[in-house]
Amino acid sequence: MELHMNGSDEEVSYANNSSLQRKVISLTKALRDEAITSLYCNTLPKSLAIADLGCSSGPNTLLVISQTIKVVENLCRKFNQKSPEYKVYLNDLPGNDFNSVFKSLDTFKEKLVDELETKMGSCYFSGIPGSFYGRIFADKSMDFVHSSSCLHWLSKVPEGVDNNNKGNIYLSTTSPSNVLEAYYKQFQKDFSLFLECRAQEIVEGGRMILTFVGRKNDDPSNKDCCQVWDLMTIALKDMVLQGIIDEEKLDTFNIPNYFPSPSEVNFEVLEEGSFAIDKLEISEVNWNGRDSWEALDIGSEMSKSFKDEGYNMAQCIRAGTEPLLVCHFGDSVIEEIFERYKNILTDRMSKERTKFINHTLSLTRKP
Template identity: 45%
Template sequence: MEIMQTLHMNKGDGETSYAKNSKVQNKIISIAKPIVEEAVLQLLESKNVVPMESMGIADLGCSSGPNTLLLISEIMDVLHSKIGSSSSSTEFRVFLNDLFSNDFNTVFMSLPAFYNQLRDDYFHKRSLQGPSPNLFVSAVPGSFYGRLFPKKSLHLVHSSSSLHWLSQVPASLDSKASTALNKGKIYISKSSPQCVLDAYSLQFQNDFSLFLKSRAEEVVPGGRMVLSFMGRPTPDPTSEQSCYHWELMAHALMSMVLEGLVEEEKVDSFNAPYYAPCAEELNLEIQKQGSFIVDQLEAFEIGWDPDADQENDQTVASSGKRVAKTIRAVVESMIEAHFGNEIMDDLFRRYAELVSSHLSKSRTKYINLVTSLVRTA
């Protein structure tokens, strides 16, 4: 599977779009906000960084929709509040990064309103008048598993809900492999053989190490990174919090296999380019790479459905549909590339029913890891 071409959030603003179905990601940004703000304040107090004429800020895996510019707006508010009137002389270079297939057009169309709101908020809070803050936003398409920016050009890097996506399916599990090692599953499962778990773990180690190495070239000494992504609470990669939403998707696909709607070989040859690490794995890779120091590392629980109120069966059914829409907005592009678009509506209808059934018996949570890192001098 060519991840660079097939992985993107659903575009536009329709019913199955990411823009309309990204409340979980919005919740993650909200939870991580105090850690981001603290990183910004610490950055401004670093003797290695200030004073500065130009500050580089990158948001890696920006996607599109209402969440894309939310974090940038919050960062700018903290910067202006801390720097005060001197911020008018600082140029802020904001780089929005995602894969080439991302819906950058939607992002660009939202920029005029964003600039206006930022200007109005800035001057309203200070009872000032004058030119807009020196903010320059640009898009930098490409994989963050590799270099994206010039050396020592960034002061702050942020990434939310992105680093759990791998650069590729582990090579031994790729659809071109002669033997299906993870039959009937599309990700790590309780029934997956150890070689599948090892393959995913190794792919994560290689990818995350490359990510850190690439950013080490681009971030100035004393610069900061705040990374937020799906994880798991224990070293066991088969824990329910890290993989059960994929397990239910596999069940939905296999139900279609039993009815002759999907070929079993298609399921056996599909594996998600995804990995939810535990805190110990993160710390180990950061220490091994050696360019960053962990300032904070927190784990948060987030409900599958942020709007859930599980008081009755009707609510659980509605929650299942919302969760299915959220997952569809994220994974539909790569599932469609493998299975074809004809089964999408049926597949996610079945998935919604399975999620509803699961939530009626268990309140499984996502585990989100948030880490704040400092570039060593």
């Protein structure tokens, strides 16, 4: 399974199509600031180890790191403390475009120093390739761990789903109960393992902020969380009917996602037992990336607006799923898939408000 974001700085790259993820990061800043402030005030650390899991590449990669360091530096001045030494760890799967990240570090450091207008502690960066559904750091080596827009991706497609979820590429109202159960069990296994691994890596009293796409209610096939994949299914089915894609290929393709409910998230954290839940916040992000769903203009301008939004949304999804689709269907049909998908998205976004539901967890490692 080829699960990684599109690299480079090309038109279909994650770097150029991650504005929705940036919006999520901005919405969760207050909770992150609160967590790092609490951590600093309780420990006054001489050294601070910060990890960003699922860092990807592009303008979002170092945003949280920058904001976190700025909060700590302001606290240092407030309490007349020496700036700590920063050890920053950037994690993603091996297929991530780490080269682009490393090339941007010198510019990032210079910009950060200029914005702080004060001398800060030394800042060391490391790239850590590997799945966060396993150990990636040494025991009790992390103080502050962050992950955004990543944990709704499962480690793999649940076993037994292929050919049992025909006509769907994800959970749907027509998915059989055993498929719904398989997805939920895979989420339980993955998220529990994630928490167990981080519990060994984070110091007592250390903090973790996790944000991922979810749902508000208990129905795993709810439209709010499944619609983005339902619409892609329509595009793929049309291509099957026209003989462009083999039906068998469609029947054996499933997206390794799971969008949990708040109760499912709470249960896994309490069941694993190593972390206290400080807060669980729910936020909404419109597919069009704007705070309001109202169109900017009327008439032809409104039509153009929705066309642009459909294109932008298709590009956003493409940046994260193209490697999966190429691996399964081949690269010859990719342009056709996303052209059709864009048109379907444009039509749907012109008729109703479409949004993502996000869960943000603020956790503290228990003694």
